[in-house]
Amino acid sequence: MRIEALHVDDDAAVRELAELRRAVLAHDEPEHPGADAEVLAALLRAPRPGNDFQHWIVRSGDSLVGYAELMLPQVENRTSAQLEGHVHPDHRRRGIGTALYRHCAAQAVAEKRTRISAHTTGHVTGGKFTRTEPGVSFLSAMGLTRVLDEVRSGLDLATVDDAVLDRLNTEAWAKAAEYELLTWIDRAPESLAEGVAYLEGRMGTDVPTGDLDIEPQRFDLARWRAIEDVSVRRLRTTYYAAARHVDTDEVAAWTGVVVPRRPRSLGHQTTTIVDPAHRGRRLGTLVKLGNLARLRADEPELRSVETYNSVHNTHMIAINEAMGFVVHDLAAHFQGDL
Ligand SMILES: CC(C)(COP(=O)(O)OP(=O)(O)OC[C@H]1O[C@@H](n2cnc3c(N)ncnc32)[C@H](O)[C@@H]1OP(=O)(O)O)[C@@H](O)C(=O)NCCC(=O)NCCS
Known part of the structure; x- marks a missing residue:
């Protein structure tokens, strides 16, 4: 397993990332169609203003099996970082998520950030979807605290x-x-x-x-x-x-x-x-x-x-x-x- 920077102008890598995201969504959130490579490239290349972004990928052999986006706000929240990531369903519970998290946390510290946040979908009794959400267990295992729930409807x-x-x-x-x-x-x-x-x-x-x-x-x-x-x-x-x-x-x-x-x-x-x-x-x-x-x-x-x-x-x-x-x-x- 190796962690590499993703360059957003690298068309081939963006295509691989679109495939990874589709596999993740099909597994975890089948109601979400996911962006194709062209739309994903546009999202990566036109980032939300007021933030710096780092994009990290994990390769296992030739396959792209994990991804994390580290957002570093530049106007407000300059001591915070925000993380979003996913691991291919076939490669989970092997420590890839932990390695990505630790890598991004170290990058955030290097950027003088003292706090990190992340979010995930979850589970609610009586909701339309009753899947078990790995992100909740994972982020708890990384030592983060659940601070806010949002209803998705x-x-x-x-x-x-x-x-x-x-x-x-x-x-x-x-x-x-x-x-x-x-x-x-x-x-x-x-x-x-x-x-x-x-x-x-x-x-x-x-x-x-x-x-x-x-x-x-x-x-x-x-x-x-x-x-x-x-x-x-x-x-x-x-x-x-x-x-x-x-x-x-x-x-x-x-x-x-x-x-x-x-x-x-x-x-x-x-x-x-x-x-x-x-x-x-x-x-x-x-x-x-x-x-x-x-x-x-x-x-x-x-x-x-x-x-x-x-x-x-x-x-x-x-x-x-x-x-x-x-x-x-x-x-x-x-x-x-x-
Ligand atoms: C959450 C996710 C990134 C974890 O990736 P991973 O490579 O499987 O994570 P790790 O193998 O490093 O897991 C570390 C620990 O997290 C916890 N954990 C992870 N997945 C879990 C699950 N499905 N059920 C219970 N605990 C889980 C465990 O404590 C695990 O340690 P263990 O395997 O020794 O028990 C992956 O499941 C994923 O991509 N989910 C969809 C996207 C998402 O929810 N992202 C999180 C928010 S940014």
Whole structure:
């Protein structure tokens, strides 16, 4: 077994990594299709702004059998590192994960990081999927502490109940007469972008994060625009909906869903946030319903939308359940000192 750096411009290695990831997903999360080599290359070559990334692979003979991504935040959280990794199902329980973890932890220490975090999907009684998750046992064995659980749930578009959505929409508008709904794709109109960036910054303070110790990200217009640009380079389309307060022109709420270029069947919910001054008027429901209506009209191949919510985020979970989202399982966040 040898650990090597993966160079993101190395097309052959990226193709091998796409194969590894597909094998891992087919084994652990068969509901997730996985990116093909072209989409994966775009993801690796257009990294999320504000972070450095290291990519490490493990080879056994000629085969690529393990991978880890080490994220080193450069703006906030400069003493933390974030790790994500996987080992081919046929090569597990031979110490490859441990070797990768130790290698990445040493790299993080060399980059003056004192804390490391990682997350994995898990198991929840009564969820749609009841698999046993090796990541939870593995990260515990690495000495990390489970600090936050997120509910992973999905909305199956084939079973959406339009009568329920219509009723929710009517009830929401009854409380939201002072607002208008706006939708856009990828790049916020100039008139909304500042408000969108401001509310994105509130995500770090307003969303309950349990015992996860993390500095909130600060956002301004330039940082938001950089994220929008990178998202397009990552070969994805992002659908947004916002509620604008008509009298003041303020962005009172917004939500986003990402649809990868291939496959276009599974959308991923990103931010949903309502400004504290505008809460209690059903705006969270309104923007999510507005975005869903646009997605259904514009994305004929879309089959479902997936979302993660902190288990402490009861309001957001209640909105999702009312819309018809079904709980799949839990994602568990781990953190520990280096
Ligand atoms: C988690 C994962 C990376 C572990 O890789 P691995 O090479 O099998 O890990 P190791 O052989 O180094 O295991 C180290 C220890 O973790 C624990 N562990 C790992 N897999 C386990 C499982 N399926 N059940 C119970 N304990 C497990 C054990 O304590 C193990 O030591 P042991 O084999 O001596 O009992 C791999 O299962 C995987 O790719 N899973 C899918 C992706 C994922 O969940 N990643 C983790 C989050 S970043």
